[in-house]
């Protein structure tokens with residue numbers, strides 16, 4: 001039996017499309033910031049008396065269809081370790097689930113960590129990152145803290161995350177604006193697949209990401225928060241252009257998303273630098289230098305209320321322990 005705690009991450013250069021949906025090999029590299037405030041704790045116990053895998057998330061037993069991705073990772077761990085038993089999986093999210101706050105990132109990273117150690121495997125961080133990837137692409141990056149790069153690779157062995165700066169030595173902060181914490185309509189899995197197969201802009205997106213990866217790594221080296229924020233904002237808008245240009249077209253934004261975007265732009269035009277990014281849901285994440293935090297929070301609270309704002313520092317990598 002083992003427990004793992006993994007933090008979620010928000011991509012500054014997004015992963016939006018798979019080359020190999022079965023192995024979850026991405027079309028592009030991506031880069032993220034792991035967040036301190038949002039995490040998942042998961043305990044895995046392989047028990048010989050079980051006749052099936054039992055998965056419970058936030059106190060609710062999940063049926064077999066919904067637990068499919070979890071069972072897939074457990075199957076991989078069984079085949080890697082030679083264990084035949086089914087497992088009891090108990091997971092708690094400290095993240096509003098399925099609202100584009102990337103809970104699958106922390107969830108599958110924690111699952112990979114807990115299941116592998118519970119099965120007696122002692123995987124390197126790199127191998128853990130690959131195992132987490134098989135559950136959900138963004139989980140690849142949640143093995144590490146701080147700023148993390150996922151190198152797309154060409155096969156299972158070469159597609160894993162690498163830390164760029166686990167301890168972020170500059171005052172970057174991220175504010176999550178919780179717009180809708182209800183379950184989203186189009187999963188990232190199907191949304192990105194539709195974008196790859198139908199958006200006429202997909203080839204251009206691959207070029208955008210290659211350029212953004214180089215530029216953001218230079219900005220990180222220079223500790224230039226404005227440049228990092230600007231690249232992240234542009235990259236997010238271009239990712240969302242892939243959803244609008246898919247067939248059928250769709251968007252994760254709602255009216256409140258647009259109102260927050262406008263507020264961030266207004267703050268900026270008044271000399272308070274901050275930048276936005278959005279994932280597969282309506283929530284907005286705002287990137288800024290923490291010196292600007294109070295002004296940004298006060299302005300956004302006027303629009304949406306303090307209780308829907310969560311300030312987060314960069315967070316740590318995965319922790320795993322035997323029970």
Ligand code: DP6
Nearest residue numbers: 011014015136137138188189279280
């Ligand atoms: C918009 O990792 O949830 O958050 O690999 O199909 O499980 P699957 O998708 P998922 O997609 C994340 C998409 C994103 C961007 C990102 O995190 O890079």
